[in-house]
Amino acid sequence: MKLSELIHGPSLIPxxxxxxxxxxxxxxxxxxxxxxxxxxxxxxxxxxxAITRENQGSTGFGKGVAVPHVKHACLKKMVATIGRSSxxxxxxxxxxxxxYTIVMLLSPADAPEEHLAAMxxxxxxxQRENFRRFLRQADTTEAIMDLIxxxxxxxx
Amino acid sequence: xxxxxxxxxxxxxxxxAQGMHARPVMRFVDVASTFSASVNVTNLSGRNERxxxxxxxxxxxxxxxxxxxxxxxANGDDAKPAIEALSSLVESGFSDGLSANTGDP
Numbered sequence: 327m328k329l330s331e332l333i334h335g336p337s338l339i340p341x342x343x344x345x346x347x348x349x350x351x352x353x354x355x356x357x358x359x360x361x362x363x364x365x366x367x368x369x370x371x372x373x374x375x376a377i378t379r380e381n382q383g384s385t386g387f388g389k390g391v392a393v394p395h396v397k398h399a400c401l402k403k404m405v406a407t408i409g410r411s412s413x414x415x416x417x418x419x420x421x422x423x424x425x426y427t428i429v430m431l432l433s434p435a436d437a438p439e440e441h442l443a444a445m446x447x448x449x450x451x452x453q454r455e456n457f458r459r460f461l462r463q464a465d466t467t468e469a470i471m472d473l474i475x476x477x478x479x480x481x482x
Numbered sequence: 483x484x485x486x487x488x489x490x491x492x493x494x495x496x497x498x499a500q501g502m503h504a505r506p507v508m509r510f511v512d513v514a515s516t517f518s519a520s521v522n523v524t525n526l527s528g529r530n531e532r533x534x535x536x537x538x539x540x541x542x543x544x545x546x547x548x549x550x551x552x553x554x555x556a557n558g559d560d561a562k563p564a565i566e567a568l569s570s571l572v573e574s575g576f577s578d579g580l581s582a583n584t585g586d587p
Contacts, residue, residue, distance in 0.1 A: 449542035
């Protein structure tokens with residue numbers, strides 16, 4: 327699985343407007359809806375599900391990265407996007423540090439293996455300090471996608 | 483007081499239907515981090531990669547599903563209580579409360 331095929335380039339947000347966690351989740355979902363990746367009328371449903379999920383346990387894995395993810399019956403295919411905040415957002419992360427990179431993964435309810443494989447791939451990349459640092463610095467959609475394509479190439 | 487550096491390990495199957503998804507991983511890392519011993523985990527049913535049990539990002543690589551057998555290894559003075567706490571956490575299906583006895587310093 328290539329991350330560059332999973333991440334929907336046009337939905338990326340190189341500089342998030344929202345400064346709080348719930349706002350960031352909504353902003354990313356709205357961007358996916360604007361780009362036709364999820365149904366417009368499901369944005370709020372999926373947002374609520376993502377917020378509930380975060381309240382049960384943060385997806386802020388530490389080191390400035392959060393990976394909010396939702397499995398929902400209204401989603402027809404797996405899709406991911408990335409938002410970047412240069413100011414940092416409080417995600418109640420494991421290490422209590424602000425989050426600068428948010429990778430959001432949406433999956434249909436009936437594809438758990440695919441979902442797990444996508445998560446594995448996302449975390450394999452995020453593992454690398456260089457990848458995290460460059461991702462945090464990448465301030466355009468092109469820069470972010472180039473970085474991901476490079477990581478795809480060095481990984482397979 | 484305790485015998486110098488000790489190494490303890492156990493093998494245990496993941497019981498919960500959802501497997502080691504994000505929340506169980508976070509809980510595992512929380513508990514592992516309360517010990518000074520190093521903690522490493524291998525998914526024996528997976529690709530046998532040995533990861534740091536105190537790193538949530540590394541733990542996400544395990545791809546452990548229900549029934550996957552994990553080998554948990556601890557190294558250090560409090561390796562034994564660490565393994566006891568972590569194995570009971572996994573055994574409980576990562577439910578809250580049950581394995582809270584992590585022996586705060």
